[in-house]
Amino acid sequence: MKKDAITPDPQYFKRYISLVADVDLPVALNDSLEMLRALDIDTLEAKGEYAYAPGKWTVKDVLQHMIDTERVFAYRALVFARNDQQRVPAMDQEAYASNTSTKHRTVKDLIEEYIALRTASIYLFNSFTNEALLKIGISWKYEVSVLTLGFMIVGHQIHHLNVLRENYL
Numbered sequence: 001m002k003k004d005a006i007t008p009d010p011q012y013f014k015r016y017i018s019l020v021a022d023v024d025l026p027v028a029l030n031d032s033l034e035m036l037r038a039l040d041i042d043t044l045e046a047k048g049e050y051a052y053a054p055g056k057w058t059v060k061d062v063l064q065h066m067i068d069t070e071r072v073f074a075y076r077a078l079v080f081a082r083n084d085q086q087r088v089p090a091m092d093q094e095a096y097a098s099n100t101s102t103k104h105r106t107v108k109d110l111i112e113e114y115i116a117l118r119t120a121s122i123y124l125f126n127s128f129t130n131e132a133l134l135k136i137g138i139s140w141k142y143e144v145s146v147l148t149l150g151f152m153i154v155g156h157q158i159h160h161l162n163v164l165r166e167n168y169l
Helices: 011-017 025-037 041-046 059-081 093-098 107-127 146-167
Strands: 136-139 142-145
Touching: 011 142, 011 146, 025 107, 025 146, 041 107, 059 093, 059 107, 059 136, 059 142, 059 146, 107 146, 136 146, 142 146
Parallel strands: none
Antiparallel strands: 136 142
């Protein structure tokens, strides 16, 4: 299914979804995996502890945030696809960031983890039927479909890779 099948309106999350090409979700997910594989690890490693302003995350912190967020989005997609009526918790990205340490990790390690996670997310979304992709739940405070969450994963990655290019490299 393509982006144009997203319903209801993703509101806040449009800022991520609008960055993704209007292709089928499996294509978008696979393309995003290739983007991760194409990252220049040496350049990112050299800037790993760099933050472009006081109080901003380092390159490694941004990568960890991307990983954490994908895990949360994928979990939400699984909950909604399985028709679990439990309310999923919100994600406080600042709490996540302040309760992890990337100092002991390398950029290469983070990117390898991210690639493994994206591969797992691809398998997860490929396992969903079209009916499951259209199931809806509450993500943060907005109604979103499983399909929306798949495109949010891709768009969130594109957004933060753009931030890394514009502010860190």
